[in-house]
Amino acid sequence: MVDASSSAHGDLILKNLTKTFGEFVAVDDLDLVIPEGSFFALLGPSGCGKTTTLRMVAGLEEPTSGTIFIGKSEITYEKPYKRPVNTVFQNYALFPHLSIYENIAFGLRRRGVKDVDDQVQKALDLVELTHLASRKPNQLSGGQQQRIALARAIVNRPALLLLDEPLGALDLKLRRAMQIELKWIQTEVGITFVHVTHDQEEAMTMADTIAVMNEGKIEQMGSPADLYDNPQTSFVANFLGQSNLIKGSIVDSSGESAVVDVFGTKIGLPVLRNHAHDSSVLVGIRPEKIRIAPAGTQMNGNILEGGVISDASYIGVSTQYQVEMPWGQELMVFEQNDDGTPPLSKGDSVVLSWSPIFTFGLAGDQDVNAGSEAHPESE
Template identity: 60%
Template sequence: MSASTPEAGADLELRGIRKTFPGFTALHDLDLVIPAGSFFALLGPSGCGKTTTLRIVAGLERPTAGSISIGGKDVTSVPPHKRPVNTVFQSYALFPHMTVQENVEFGLRRRKVTDAASRALDALKLVELDHVAGRKPSQMSGGQQQRVALARAIVNRPALLLLDEPLGALDLKLRRQMQSELKTIQDEVGITFLHVTHDQEEAMTMADTVAVMNHGRIEQMGAPQELYELPRTGFVASFLGQSNLIAGAVESAAGGTLVARTAAGGTLRMPIERAVSTSGTITVGVRPEKLMLASEAPTTDDNVLGPGRITDLSFTGVSTQYTVEMPGIGSIGVFEQNMVFGSVFAVGSEVWVRWRPEHTFGLDADAQAGAAEAIADSEDA
């Protein structure tokens, strides 16, 4: 099975999809195009609309308005079993009385496919489980059972594979292993993958494109690196990783550089194309790992805040995470890579924070409200 075969993948198009339930709207006129053969992730907190979107694509929910097409064919009114779609759920839903191979063959035999056994073995080889084809699911680990569920979905050669929080039941080590394996399998078979998750690391590790959803709408969509390095809303900046967000007022925007003045009286610079707003009150953002601490006022062209005082630190192995209280600004998070044994600075130390202007991004004035919502949602997930 290769990406050039009709089964290998198909464009998925959602046009004006709206879904209303009594008392609320789950999806607001959603437009989305997922190219054939891509690994696409819908990322967001519980209740954002991502699972409703997946169920509409699968045919398990009917949209209130809008249309769905797969491979150029309108499937809005097509029942689930007639769509070229298979779904892998968080619960593996394997038949306990059947062997691994029988589980994978099940759908093929119901459709009276003549080479069901050989196709099932091919699918098991793809997930590296052909050597345990005769075992029962109870004799396998959680990661192996998830791969069996994946093989059972792939063996039907769908144009589109839907993944509904498929790794949520696995422990951290297995989850990371399966992230890599899923991406490798998707590359090999070329099927279009639509992956629904609330796990930021999972989405960024596997997907070619990530759409961050909030309240039934897509807040931002793009490559994982693009979303992380250049978020366009406070929600994205704080749901996809952590960000320091500082209130500022635009002082100038000329010559390709935007200059914003903070409440503490200092100025911060950024490339003007990295700012959503270029006048009035804005929110200046920077990721904590972009920051560096100094014990004396830096004399560089970097953005500088300080002096402030370290109020907390935690050693995480790869980095030490500091909280610095800045007068007039608030708490600033700094993640410094551990290059020496032990922490460089202690709680109570007076420090300055500096970073390169090109690592700065500019958001709307209300970005901090969206960030607070994202942080609350991340804690609830």
């Protein structure tokens, strides 16, 4: 039978991968290289094609066109049971008729591995559930089932471990704990993890590299910090955290910092952080990067005047403001409550400022709200 531990190893390479269901294009000409040993997250709203991509890698769905390689060996049309790939299914799919021990031993027995007992014990130790070996899955809590599903996959030492919304069914507190644990286990075993999720926080906590997917394509790929600080499309800017995107036009791009005219005010935008194709630009700034002060206060950096607070909500660590600008747009500002001054209130006239290095520029022809409807927090 298949010996996953000695067969294909290396990067996961997807080339021109396409999957259509009738008229609907689920995955659209996808090119992707996932380096061996990395923790990779495919992040996107439901229906973006991330789960279909995962199922094609697992062999549960056949690509319409394109190829899948692990290292040098092609697995595009390989039967699922012949691939060195294991999956942690959404809702775990543990076998209800088998004990926890037999669930974990299932893959080992199919491959005719000799020291089943030893390996199952090690896998149980890894997820710290050794005492539950003789139970049936339905006697376990959600979090325990999740860990058994992980142990059942990891025990086979696959070249690639696929995780399909693995923490989706857990409550918030348990999810946080499992995020840290999953990351630790990945580091411990060194297997390539490909993690599919719609939860941006989950992806950012665990993954080394995140690919943001939208409508069957990858919008942007990079480290969590890279994606958050320097998004290249309005979809990424809105789907990963929140952003203020203001329409403007570039009036001078000769220096290291371009000058952008936004409704009559000149602000600076580092040229390296500008992704617009022409002078039409969406100037982006994250809400927590903005400083807010009563009108008339002396400020440095990029300054926008004439704002009026339309809503202020105090949430302990910070105060979140909605500021209505003279051109009618509402901007979000998150202000840390760390300087002892009382929060500003609704109706106050304010001035906003931020350091130009935090500014990013997006192509001006995009939908300002792209990705914000699909935001997981609004679900």
